Amino acid sequence: MNSNLDIEVDADVVSQLIEHLRRDTTDLAADDLFVPVSHFVDAQRARAEIALMKRLPLLVAHCSELPSPGDFVTREILGLPLIISRQSDGGVRAYLNMCRHRGGRVEQDAAGNKRVFMCRYHGWSYERDGGGLRHVPYETSFGSIEREQSRLIAFRCEERHGLVYVDLANDATRTLADWFGPQVDAQIAPWRLQDSRIVIDKSFTMDINWKLVMDGAIDIIHPRFLHQNGVGKLIETNVGVFREYGRHGKHFGARTKLRTMAKDGSALDGGSRYIGSNLVLYPNSMMIGAPEHVEFWTVWPALDRATRCTVQIRFLVRSDILDEQIEKRVHKSWEILEQAATQEDWPMERWIQQNAQAWPQGSFRYGRSELACAHLHRQLARDLDGAA
Numbered sequence: 001m002n003s004n005l006d007i008e009v010d011a012d013v014v015s016q017l018i019e020h021l022r023r024d025t026t027d028l029a030a031d032d033l034f035v036p037v038s039h040f041v042d043a044q045r046a047r048a049e050i051a052l053m054k055r056l057p058l059l060v061a062h063c064s065e066l067p068s069p070g071d072f073v074t075r076e077i078l079g080l081p082l083i084i085s086r087q088s089d090g091g092v093r094a095y096l097n098m099c100r101h102r103g104g105r106v107e108q109d110a111a112g113n114k115r116v117f118m119c120r121y122h123g124w125s126y127e128r129d130g131g132g133l134r135h136v137p138y139e140t141s142f143g144s145i146e147r148e149q150s151r152l153i154a155f156r157c158e159e160r161h162g163l164v165y166v167d168l169a170n171d172a173t174r175t176l177a178d179w180f181g182p183q184v185d186a187q188i189a190p191w192r193l194q195d196s197r198i199v200i201d202k203s204f205t206m207d208i209n210w211k212l213v214m215d216g217a218i219d220i221i222h223p224r225f226l227h228q229n230g231v232g233k234l235i236e237t238n239v240g241v242f243r244e245y246g247r248h249g250k251h252f253g254a255r256t257k258l259r260t261m262a263k264d265g266s267a268l269d270g271g272s273r274y275i276g277s278n279l280v281l282y283p284n285s286m287m288i289g290a291p292e293h294v295e296f297w298t299v300w301p302a303l304d305r306a307t308r309c310t311v312q313i314r315f316l317v318r319s320d321i322l323d324e325q326i327e328k329r330v331h332k333s334w335e336i337l338e339q340a341a342t343q344e345d346w347p348m349e350r351w352i353q354q355n356a357q358a359w360p361q362g363s364f365r366y367g368r369s370e371l372a373c374a375h376l377h378r379q380l381a382r383d384l385d386g387a388a
């Protein structure tokens, strides 16, 4: 029986994982994948990746950051200053934080609640609902100002499962439901993110290519070696089930307790207490299921160099189970993750980065069992190089 804290894992995944544990096998791709080392250092490649991201829906906020009409947050996304604003009708909109007069920022605060956004330079103001130009001081001293042309520039912004996404390409033919697809929807829904709270929210800027940070969080083999005295003891390495959901994908891995249960044939429980998972939300986010909370990672490449990124890590907990005890446990989980990430993962990724810069030749190899990493790099190659 699952406890009410637990999130069920698909029965076919559970049985496949148990089969792997009994036979000492894991899901395997047909072939290894090779990615040029230069892709981790090359400025032109980095520009192409950023241009690609600007064509895709990107995760920019969680609904709990803007629960009420008028709530807003300002974010810089790939160099674009955005205001994400909760509308009176409950929807969300994203505006470029740029005045249509002569380019000032119309909102200076990181977050707040406003009915209008006003530029401090010459006082032009804009409606939070729809971004229309509201008031122009000394308007008679301007020529006629075309209202429709003078709204805040808007980007498609949509919320699904409590995740707020912006599409900088304004592609009207693609909804967020299309982008996720039913399989990703089905994986996210049980976590009830729309009823969750952010318990941990941290950002780190590091001299590491963004893809190495993604790789490090997706990788299934390294915990046994790099975290041998920590998380490496709790999870089975090189045992996993990978599901491809279009460009996205999900790795399911076993905690060591599940191996014992699989081996002795005791009652099998496939919930999130025994099975860890990492859902990669292409291109730069992932959702890592822990027993009670869920971790979101979003990794942003720096605009001016291939060798730097900023990772934002957030822990979300369903509001109905969040009590003092769980909050304490979640903070403890963060301490463990922080220690592993800052002392073990990121120093290793930094060395890889330095090595790649010193020797940007040849390629890195993603083995047949490294399906989740390989899937991300295959998708990037498809989108950037038209690879098969």
Ligand code: FES
Pocket: 099, 100, 101, 102, 103, 104, 119, 120, 121, 122, 123, 124
């Ligand atoms: S630049 Fe915003 S009011 Fe002039």
Ligand SMILES: [Fe+2]
Pocket: 216, 217, 222, 223, 226, 227, 340, 345
């Ligand atoms: Fe790690």
